[in-house]
Amino acid sequence: xxxxxxxxxxxxxxxxxxxxxxxxxxxxxxxxxxxxxxxxxxxxxxxxxxxxxxxxxxxxxxxxxxxxxxxxxxxxxxxx
Numbered sequence: 001x002x003x004x005x006x007x008x009x010x011x012x013x014x015x016x017x018x019x020x021x022x023x024x025x026x027x028x029x030x031x032x033x034x035x036x037x038x039x040x041x042x043x044x045x046x047x048x049x050x051x052x053x054x055x056x057x058x059x060x061x062x063x064x065x066x067x068x069x070x071x072x073x074x075x076x077x078x079x080x
Contacts, residue, residue: 035044058066 035047039047058070060066061069
């Protein structure tokens with residue numbers, strides 16, 4: 001029979017860690033919960049409306065193109 005040496009194989013499960021995406025999502029939920037309890041509902045609605053509109057605008061261009069446009073716009077504002 002053909003004997004093989006499997007002593008160098010690692011069958012242990014890799015250590016699980018929390019991904020950065022989950023940390024950000026949890027932070028957003030906590031931040032939103034704090035904002036909901038601290039800020040009155042009408043200003044919070046308008047702030048979130050502006051945020052959602054900005055995210056929709058960025059998604060319509062694609063994230064990289066939207067970031068490039070935003071960066072160019074901010075540079076123009078700084079030069080004023």
